[in-house]
Amino acid sequence: MTGQSYEAAVCEAPSAVAAQSALHKFLARLTLRSRLSDEEQRAILALDGREVFTAAHCDIVRPGQTIDFACLVSGGLAGRFDQLANGHRQITALHIPGDMCDLHSVAVPHAGWGIEALTGTNTLRIPHSSLRQLAERYPAIAYAFWRDTIADASVLAKWISALGRRSAKSRMAHLICEMGIRMEQAELGTRHCYDLPATQAQLADVLGVTSVHLNRTFQALRRDGLLFTDGLAIRVPDFVRLSRLAEFDPQYLLLDSGAK
Amino acid sequence: MTGQSYEAAVCEAPSAVAAQSALHKFLARLTLRSRLSDEEQRAILALDGREVFTAAHCDIVRPGQTIDFACLVSGGLAGRFDQLANGHRQITALHIPGDMCDLHSVAVPHAGWGIEALTGTNTLRIPHSSLRQLAERYPAIAYAFWRDTIADASVLAKWISALGRRSAKSRMAHLICEMGIRMEQAELGTRHCYDLPATQAQLADVLGVTSVHLNRTFQALRRDGLLFTDGLAIRVPDFVRLSRLAEFDPQYLLLDSGAK
DNA sequence: CGCCTTCTTGAGGGTTCTCAAAGTGGGTGG
DNA sequence: CCACCCACTTTGAGAACCCTCAAGAAGGCG
Numbered sequence: 371m372t373g374q375s376y377e378a379a380v381c382e383a384p385s386a387v388a389a390q391s392a393l394h395k396f397l398a399r400l401t402l403r404s405r406l407s408d409e410e411q412r413a414i415l416a417l418d419g420r421e422v423f424t425a426a427h428c429d430i431v432r433p434g435q436t437i438d439f440a441c442l443v444s445g446g447l448a449g450r451f452d453q454l455a456n457g458h459r460q461i462t463a464l465h466i467p468g469d470m471c472d473l474h475s476v477a478v479p480h481a482g483w484g485i486e487a488l489t490g491t492n493t494l495r496i497p498h499s500s501l502r503q504l505a506e507r508y509p510a511i512a513y514a515f516w517r518d519t520i521a522d523a524s525v526l527a528k529w530i531s532a533l534g535r536r537s538a539k540s541r542m543a544h545l546i547c548e549m550g551i552r553m554e555q556a557e558l559g560t561r562h563c564y565d566l567p568a569t570q571a572q573l574a575d576v577l578g579v580t581s582v583h584l585n586r587t588f589q590a591l592r593r594d595g596l597l598f599t600d601g602l603a604i605r606v607p608d609f610v611r612l613s614r615l616a617e618f619d620p621q622y623l624l625l626d627s628g629a630k
Numbered sequence: 631m632t633g634q635s636y637e638a639a640v641c642e643a644p645s646a647v648a649a650q651s652a653l654h655k656f657l658a659r660l661t662l663r664s665r666l667s668d669e670e671q672r673a674i675l676a677l678d679g680r681e682v683f684t685a686a687h688c689d690i691v692r693p694g695q696t697i698d699f700a701c702l703v704s705g706g707l708a709g710r711f712d713q714l715a716n717g718h719r720q721i722t723a724l725h726i727p728g729d730m731c732d733l734h735s736v737a738v739p740h741a742g743w744g745i746e747a748l749t750g751t752n753t754l755r756i757p758h759s760s761l762r763q764l765a766e767r768y769p770a771i772a773y774a775f776w777r778d779t780i781a782d783a784s785v786l787a788k789w790i791s792a793l794g795r796r797s798a799k800s801r802m803a804h805l806i807c808e809m810g811i812r813m814e815q816a817e818l819g820t821r822h823c824y825d826l827p828a829t830q831a832q833l834a835d836v837l838g839v840t841s842v843h844l845n846r847t848f849q850a851l852r853r854d855g856l857l858f859t860d861g862l863a864i865r866v867p868d869f870v871r872l873s874r875l876a877e878f879d880p881q882y883l884l885l886d887s888g889a890k
Numbered sequence: 891c892g893c894c895t896t897c898t899t900g901a902g903g904g905t906t907c908t909c910a911a912a913g914t915g916g917g918t919g920g
Numbered sequence: 921c922c923a924c925c926c927a928c929t930t931t932g933a934g935a936a937c938c939c940t941c942a943a944g945a946a947g948g949c950g
Contacts, residue, residue, distance in 0.1 A: 534838025578794025
């Protein structure tokens with residue numbers, strides 16, 4: 371059921387292990403932003419759901435679908451997107467393992483967006499009912515969920531200013547910086563080296579440019595020595611210099627550890 | 631302390647009345663999205679805070695400021711913005727009377743953004759402590775606050791796809807449609823006619839274009855007969871036709887009444 | 891009446907798009 | 921093991937959209 375070879379690396383672990391690892395990452399992010407008691411933490415880790423594999427380019431959640439579960443990414447890379455009448459997509463958020471893609475769907479189950487597997491992606495489908503019970507029983511968890519949504523909104527707002535007021539080059543640099551910090555926080559790599567398993571066409575859908583222009587922008591950053599790619603691996607020799615180009619300040623991610 | 635003459639229309643009411651009206655609008659939006667008991671509704675209406683007037687172009691909250699209150703707009707128009715190193719601003723959200731600009735600041739008090747008065751604007755500064763007490767005492771209110779943040783994020787996500795994948799003309803049309811529906815819901819006008827007290831330069835900061843280009847885009851819409859302005863008033867003769875150009879579907883606003 | 895903010899217009903240039911085709915590499919079947 | 925296919929990346933050329941700089945018109949306010 372695993373996809374092409376390079377996806378096997380992500381999915382090779384038995385799924386129960388991957389699921390536990392994703393829950394741990396999810397919990398780690400919650401506790402970074404909110405204080406939770408041991409009991410509350412155990413309750414989060416006890417969450418259960420069906421693990422589902424979605425092949426690259428397939429939709430995990432179709433636009434407009436009404437769902438009764440939230441998706442915790444346990445492997446791969448997922449993107450929330452909005453689709454235009456002409457079929458063009460804009461990806462509004464990227465989700466890495468440990469991210470609950472659509473925690474907000476608990477409170478608003480009718481999705482106006484879709485979620486796409488950018489590469490072969492495993493998700494844990496956690497029933498809304500379980501999450502709602504948790505939030506009702508433990509107010510601190512409800513509060514943590516709220517903060518998680520706020521962090522999500524903060525990233526969206528930052529991306530609006532990137533799309534509205536920055537060049538493609540600066541936007542690209544910003545994305546590479548953001549994903550570096552997030553990957554590092556999730557212990558999936560470092561800000562200087564991590565995997566970003568997306569095609570250039572998909573990254574173009576994130577940056578709001580065409581894939582042709584994205585390719586040229588990529589080349590410009592390589593010429594400047596700011597960024598190198600090796601297959602899916604991103605290498606950033608000088609993170610500070612890249613941050614300056616991007617005017618990147620990780621504070622908006624609401625990850626204190628990344629702000630150091 | 632009221633500003634220029636055209637702002638007086640907004641601010642002429644004694645502030646206690648304006649504050650009550652803003653709280654009613656705020657409550658109306660919450661109850662649209664969440665069910666609240668009579669007691670919970672009374673608790674919201676009993677919220678109190680200092681009313682502050684901010685002149686046009688001045689900051690209600692400066693970027694980076696740590697605050698201990700949330701701002702409920704009671705008159706005028708406010709914009710959340712992100713500022714670049716070169717001083718350029720991108721407005722990420724517009725807030726009309728009845729909107730709690732930064733409800734999320736209750737959970738994340740250090741602002742990474744700023745809030746600007748686009749015109750002379752009155753805000754009610756409601757202490758975080760009052761809101762937090764309310765959320766702790768009434769779980770349904772905490773839940774309603776969460777949903778409000780989700781609605782906020784939904785609007786942000788829609789705006790990302792507008793900035794990334796639409797022309798200035800379509801973006802402008804989308805903004806006019808969105809504000810029309812929101813104004814109608816807030817009973818501050820109708821989708822066919824409402825006041826938008828912002829300068830073209832400010833609207834350009836929302837749309838992510840220059841004021842020169844915004845002006846030309848405006849003219850193009852007028853030429854097409856889609857949109858007319860009369861001072862601050864926006865007139866939309868054919869909302870359906872404008873919606874089509876904008877590919878506007880009000881569902882993302884999470885205002886069921888607007889979706890009809 | 892004069893100042894100031896805002897809106898409007900013009901001309902030229904840069905970024906990004908569109909359309910099209912060629913190059914690259916992994917996977918698959920013969 | 922080779923040939924083919926397919927998805928992805930890269931390149932080229934011309935056009936469209938939007939920006940910059942600059943200056944002129946319009947309207948409120950002292």
